[in-house]
Amino acid sequence: MTLEHIQHYLSFVIFTYNDVHITVAKVIQVPLILFAMWFVVTRIGKLIKKTLLAKKISQDAVHLFTRIYFILSIAILIFTSLEVLNIPLTAFAFVSGAIAIGVGFGAQNIINNFISGWILMWERPIRIGDFLEVGNAKGVVETINTRSTRIRRNDGVHMLIPNSQLLENTVTNWTLIDGNARSSVSVGVAYSSDVVLVKKLIQQVLDEHDAILSNPTASVLFDDFADSSLVFNAVFWVCAESETMLRKVRSDIRFSIYAVFEKHDVVIAFPQRDIHIDGEIALKRTQ
Numbered sequence: 366m367t368l369e370h371i372q373h374y375l376s377f378v379i380f381t382y383n384d385v386h387i388t389v390a391k392v393i394q395v396p397l398i399l400f401a402m403w404f405v406v407t408r409i410g411k412l413i414k415k416t417l418l419a420k421k422i423s424q425d426a427v428h429l430f431t432r433i434y435f436i437l438s439i440a441i442l443i444f445t446s447l448e449v450l451n452i453p454l455t456a457f458a459f460v461s462g463a464i465a466i467g468v469g470f471g472a473q474n475i476i477n478n479f480i481s482g483w484i485l486m487w488e489r490p491i492r493i494g495d496f497l498e499v500g501n502a503k504g505v506v507e508t509i510n511t512r513s514t515r516i517r518r519n520d521g522v523h524m525l526i527p528n529s530q531l532l533e534n535t536v537t538n539w540t541l542i543d544g545n546a547r548s549s550v551s552v553g554v555a556y557s558s559d560v561v562l563v564k565k566l567i568q569q570v571l572d573e574h575d576a577i578l579s580n581p582t583a584s585v586l587f588d589d590f591a592d593s594s595l596v597f598n599a600v601f602w603v604c605a606e607s608e609t610m611l612r613k614v615r616s617d618i619r620f621s622i623y624a625v626f627e628k629h630d631v632v633i634a635f636p637q638r639d640i641h642i643d644g645e646i647a648l649k650r651t652q
Contacts, residue, residue: 406438481528482511498537544604553594555632570621578602594634
């Protein structure tokens with residue numbers, strides 16, 4: 366097959382639209398151009414992301430920048446393909462109108478979540494790595510996509526939450542300003558206990574724990590006169606990234622309180638009932 370035959374086949378017109386001839390050469394040329402340009406775009410995107418992370422820029426800012434970069438790159442690829450095919454943008458006027466009508470009737474939720482995703486990434490009320498409480502679920506934000514946000518719960522299960530729900534509903538962000546969170550541990554001691562000594566021992570446990578912040582200071586409150594115990598409440602602040610860390614700190618404090626109470630003969634209370642019987646009780650033994 367000679368070069369003239371190849372050129373003849375490549376110049377074969379597949380179809381014509383508004384005096385624009387779409388040939389075999391153009392159909393082959395467009396995918397090759399798109400593949401080459403997309404290869405370059407993805408490599409540059411990875412390089413930019415790596416460079417931004419190396420400069421200690423926050424993950425959510427890097428995520429937003431890379432999304433904008435890829436969207437602009439896709440738009441450039443589309444316009445480049447149309448330019449290669451010599452197809453004017455006016456040729457899509459009717460198609461774009463039909464798409465707009467379809468979106469208006471059937472894709473309200475998709476568009477709502479898409480816009481909400483960009484609001485989340487731009488205003489940053491929720492960032493990657495934040496610890497959220499959404500309804501009854503608690504977890505860490507792993508990624509914010511254009512339609513949904515992925516959260517890893519404390520039990521390891523991943524949740525996909527539509528972005529519109531994060532903007533329209535009440536969401537508790539434990540780490541919006543900082544990672545400091547307040548927690549408490551309650552313990553009940555017997556009524557015969559020395560309350561001043563009990564407060565001193567619990568305060569000692571709080572002061573010796575490395576994870577408890579010195580500012581705000583930890584405190585011990587005489588909380589209540591319960592039915593069977595004197596209730597003390599240890600209130601403290603920790604820099605926690607998840608509820609699991611809070612639970613671990615509370616567990617450590619309970620272990621320490623138990624040990625120091627046992628050392629100083631402080632009795633941890635348990636439910637007790639006094640029974641008063643009027644009259645005489647006779648014990649009869651049967652054989």
